[in-house]
Amino acid sequence: MDKVFFIGIVIGLISRLIMLNLDQKQYPTHPNVLVSQMVLAFVASSLGALLVPALIERSYTSITFLSLAAEQFRQVRENRRNTLQNLEDSQLVKRGNSFIEEIARTYEVRNYMCIVTSFLTVGMYYLIVSEFKLSSNISIAISTLSGLILAFILRKMLKRKSIGDIADVSVVEIAFVDDVVMKVGDLSGITNVGLKKDRERFISKGVGIEIIPKDNSYTNASILYDLGQRQAIAYNLYSRLGVYREGNEPAFVPVPRRYPKNESIMIAFVPMEKDIDKVVEAVKSCPILSSSKGRYLSLKNYKIDKKGSA
Template sequence: MDTVFFVGLVIGISSRVIMLNLDKRQYPTQPNILMTQIVLAAVASALGALLVPALKDRSYTSITFLSLAAEQFRQVRENRRNTLQNLEDVQLVQRGEAFIEEIARTYEVRNYMCIITSFSTVGLHYLIISELKLSYNVALTISAVAGIMLALILKKMLQRESIGDVADVVPVEITFVDEFIMKVGDVKGITNVGLKSDRERYLSKGLGIEIIPKDKSYSNAGILMDPGQRQAILYNIYSRMGILREHNEPAFYPLPRRNAQKESLVLAYMPVEKDMDKLIEAVKSCPILSSAKGKNLSLKNTPIGKKGSA
């Protein structure tokens, strides 16, 4: 088979491997999941690479294979969604429906990235030979370099913002008022902790943080107030730092609460290792979900705290 096909195949798979580096901290990366993604990348890349010679030979029926591939990748998205949903009940901190949908959508989209890069690589190769009349090897080198550059461009385009881009995270103190009522920073009434041993555990091992929207922006605050985004933040902390709780210890389940004065979030968390710097980094690295964007757009130019604002 033509060498350019294998080059397009390698470029397509490489584009998926490049994106896998972004997944390690947010998505499962067990060996079987990794193998699944590489195999799917190979299938998608092969489809993209074979499409160009098929069209060149006027075999337009080959386009139907793309529709079948798209349907297959949608099924991959559904399977990934179902798998993660089935795991929710055994998680000490759940991902949440919004985060699961974001992960499933990401798996689908990145397979299309393989098709685009392999198709573009092979297509450019044929275009250079037919139009510029360059030698086969020169065209192969140029198309391979262009394919890698396209993969890097797509990686940049698909890379999502994180909480650190829209909010500052600062440590705050965990205290108890009226003996049982938890207070984190300036916000009290987080939860009622009845057992003295639980309160002592919070005071000795718990960490308190406040997530404050940057630029006093209601647009940034709207992202933080989205329920799906809040749950994603909790899971990102859990996936990085673990949590000191069992299923039968509801007092230690993290509960983010809104500070109405700053439109910020406060949170008391019980990590396995008490390290404030790692906790702040875990919050900042949480990806912003697509479903959390676009909130409070009518207040975009109204700073938080301005007289007459919400």
């Protein structure tokens, strides 16, 4: 029992580590306190590992510890949300409430993953020993492998799609109409830029971005319509490439606008380094938020460039 219990904890910790690596890729500037995450993973894994022998001994009252753990993990989510919201005022480009809620929810769900993987590892061990009468070492090997397989399955299931999966990203020209009205690609009226030096900075250092829904799909376009998703794209650009502005220069805050002709999104962005490939990659790598999905379901069979159904 002692050996499989510790193996269950280790598998739970490994599952958290592989998800921690994924989180850092999807949320590159997300504050990450490794020690606190691993301590929470240890607690969650211990609960999962202890649950199996408790059920075998018919100690059903021990299940109440799961409710206490769930409450604690919800508190972790609340604390993470508050931390990120407190940092908003110091950001040159805001994350937005939708992006903050997505990150906080991610922190909560990852702890449940530790419980599931450690529970399966220990449960598989007891099942093999009792039903198939295999030796302890063989049972431990099989249960360990099962736990690792589940960890990677959950990693794949919980991995979020990115903007690159639902949209094409291209670079377009930034220009000015009537001296002060910004035009990005074919969309005019993004914003007004009154100072000549600001317009010159946009022309020399700025990058115009067009995000076009793939397959002319309203399903993909509806994700880009979401204001929280647009703000997440703008923040992802800022977090990966920086933004060439001071806090008192509102003209350089990226403002994503919808282009009704093809339902694309236009953004004028001034990165610290004008690298076209990095800009495109930053947009494509932005995770799709849960809050932006599931809209315009009645239009799922329609194409953007057609009046009839597909």
